[in-house]
Amino acid sequence: MLPEKLLCAKQSFVKGRAPLEDNAYTIMGYDNGAVGTVWSSCVNAGSMHGQIICVIGSKASIEWWDEQPNQLRLQIQGKPAQILERGMEYLYSEAL
Known part of the structure; x- marks a missing residue:
């Protein structure tokens, strides 16, 4: 099942990694009403x-x-x- 809606917020916290992101939040909306979330991070202290x-x-x-x-x-x-x-x-x- 593929998401119908997608929202992503991304950030670069470590200056040496920019312009690559090292933190991102993704929210996915599906046609059956389900919602999926993903947190991808390289900066989880x-x-x-x-x-x-x-x-x-x-x-x-x-x-x-x-x-x-x-x-x-x-x-x-x-x-x-x-x-x-x-x-x-x-x-x-x-x-x-």
């Missing part, structure tokens, strides 16, 4: 790596962090968070 991908839905969310690449955090509304490990038999066959 205190975060050496910190690549995080988070997908938030109406019933659950998942989060992946590059510091723990073999794990996926699953949070289902009303239930405790779960950590799913790569290669485990409880995963769908497509995930294996």
Whole structure:
């Protein structure tokens, strides 16, 4: 699904990187009413790596962090968070 609307704000904080941007916020609007956001930054103070991908839905969310690449955090509304490990038999066959 491709976004129908797109808005991006970008900045250069580190003068030596200009004219390249080192920080950007993107908002995407989809035809079904869903909204997606992306924050891309090289200036997140205190975060050496910190690549995080988070997908938030109406019933659950998942989060992946590059510091723990073999794990996926699953949070289902009303239930405790779960950590799913790569290669485990409880995963769908497509995930294996």
